[in-house]
Amino acid sequence: MSVGLLVFCLRSLYREYGVAFLRRVMLAHPLATLRGMVHFLRQPPARAAAWQGGAGSLVGVGFCLKPLTPACPSGRANHDCAFFESNPQLDEGAWPAPCRDCLIRVIGRQALAGASTLYVMTSAQDILFDVLLPALEARRFSRALLTICRFSFEPIRLALAIAGVEAQLIPFVHGDCREYATWRRADIGDKPEQTTLEQADVRELQETLSRSALHASPPGRFRKSRHLFEPV
Numbered sequence: 001m002s003v004g005l006l007v008f009c010l011r012s013l014y015r016e017y018g019v020a021f022l023r024r025v026m027l028a029h030p031l032a033t034l035r036g037m038v039h040f041l042r043q044p045p046a047r048a049a050a051w052q053g054g055a056g057s058l059v060g061v062g063f064c065l066k067p068l069t070p071a072c073p074s075g076r077a078n079h080d081c082a083f084f085e086s087n088p089q090l091d092e093g094a095w096p097a098p099c100r101d102c103l104i105r106v107i108g109r110q111a112l113a114g115a116s117t118l119y120v121m122t123s124a125q126d127i128l129f130d131v132l133l134p135a136l137e138a139r140r141f142s143r144a145l146l147t148i149c150r151f152s153f154e155p156i157r158l159a160l161a162i163a164g165v166e167a168q169l170i171p172f173v174h175g176d177c178r179e180y181a182t183w184r185r186a187d188i189g190d191k192p193e194q195t196t197l198e199q200a201d202v203r204e205l206q207e208t209l210s211r212s213a214l215h216a217s218p219p220g221r222f223r224k225s226r227h228l229f230e231p232v
């Protein structure tokens with residue numbers, strides 16, 4: 001375990017998500033916590049395994065990918081996406097202008113083709129209740145492919161390992177949080193920068209999701225269920 005991760009954990013102990021993680025995950029599931037920590041310390045680097053869509057798979061995108069000019073019609077620090085909440089079958093010409101170049105739309109459509117759940121991620125606390133606890137207590141998710149700041153790689157990999165979720169992580173290259181103070185501000189919705197991904201990573205991500213689409217019977221749309229977009 002790196003010094004950075006240790007410092008992150010210690011600082012998190014004073015925050016609501018840290019207390020909730022300690023109580024709801026570590027104290028309530030000590031064996032899973034132990035297993036997850038051992039797995040975390042042994043597991044290979046991110047993106048080692050072949051991605052599989054379908055039941056149990058989650059594609060997560062940071063809310064900070066939402067465009068600023070023109071701005072996302074759903075607002076910023078939330079789990080919403082008007083594009084997928086309305087009708088993604090619309091002709092391209094009818095798409096709202098901010099959605100045309102939005103990576104959440106691009107990644108979301110491929111997640112849908114691969115029958116994966118789509119999640120617009122906001123705070124650590126919401127990830128705990130929307131993803132980690134359902135995975136840990138109901139085996140809701142076993143695989144997650146997330147776009148996330150590199151600063152969060154170790155904490156999220158550890159949390160997902162404890163929850164029994166195999167993680168594949170793609171880092172933001174611009175606008176990302178690189179230390180705790182900016183990460184903490186973003187975690188409470190204060191994130192004025194739009195993040196981006198490396199073009200090569202976007203291509204690789206698209207290829208990965210396309211491959212999983214070949215093996216899935218494609219659902220027609222997403223249905224929003226609380227914070228998650230479920231393929232139906």
Ligand code: SF4
Nearest residue numbers: 072081082083099102
């Ligand atoms: S596709 Fe992007 S810009 Fe359009 S509603 Fe969804 S998150 Fe906002």
